[in-house]
Amino acid sequence: MIDDISLNILKILQQKARIPNVEVARQVGMAPSAVLERIRKLEKMGYIDGYEVRLNPERFGKSQVAFIQVHTSGKTEGQGLVKTLSGLPQVQEIHYVAGKDSYLLKVRETDTQALGRLIRERIAPIKGVTGTTTTIVMNTFKETARIPIDDQDLIR
Amino acid sequence: MIDDISLNILKILQQKARIPNVEVARQVGMAPSAVLERIRKLEKMGYIDGYEVRLNPERFGKSQVAFIQVHTSGKTEGQGLVKTLSGLPQVQEIHYVAGKDSYLLKVRETDTQALGRLIRERIAPIKGVTGTTTTIVMNTFKETARIPIDDQDLIR
């Protein structure tokens, strides 16, 4: 259901989304209409989830990244907990991790002060939270959502 | 340099990149040409970093997410270390974190087995790496690169 041509199209798009279809068509050596049809199909079949703008966090005063391990009482408070956390725009990621009933959050805030406030006022008070461990990011060298698709292990 | 209208445009784009300009124009109540000019300016001034496709990792057999804390000897091996790590497509993020000379990586692999191989064969052998601590993600509830821009603390 997904062949080398489609794979190639996705690679091109992952390199630079928002290049015109005609250009993609030129690069894969097909007619624009054919490429369009393939992309539509890839979207419909769920290979493509969507398109995102990447804003520059610095410019918006959201330079401070931190990872917060949220420890919970484990008594299936998960539902409301996740929902509440999801509602916080500063929380970019929520992962349930192996170990001892805890979630790992990636958050973005203005500075460490705002971060502290976020944790104290928004996260710590959530029902089921027994504590947090914060890891402050001092420098980010790579940050992308690209996934490796050179591979043979895709679900066709 | 950035006003409420531009802010609004960015909000709309963050909601759904790849909607036509005319539609954005309609939503902010301006002429398409004016909106276009604003977007171009936002790009040029570095508020917009770029546009990305979001591929569905499941479909590409990259469902396993893990965070790897890489401990280093700290003797400024940083340069080569970061460069080597950056070259690994499975490594989506590289952060230098506060604490005891360590980097935090976000990686995506096929399964825990492939993850183990990645760590043993690609990460552990890097010069300056003294050890790794891996946190396996069992479930991801939120994962976005969106940043909060409702705010007053943006660099104008």
Added chain:
DNA sequence: AATGAAAAAAACTGGCT
């Protein structure tokens, strides 16, 4: 599925306010 031609929509340009 792919193509090519035609139609529709969108992006862009420039002159003017």
Added chain:
DNA sequence: AGCCAGTTTTTTTCATT
């Protein structure tokens, strides 16, 4: 900066192979 009107480019549709 924004708008409008004209131009170019891109996207989309569709009949055909």
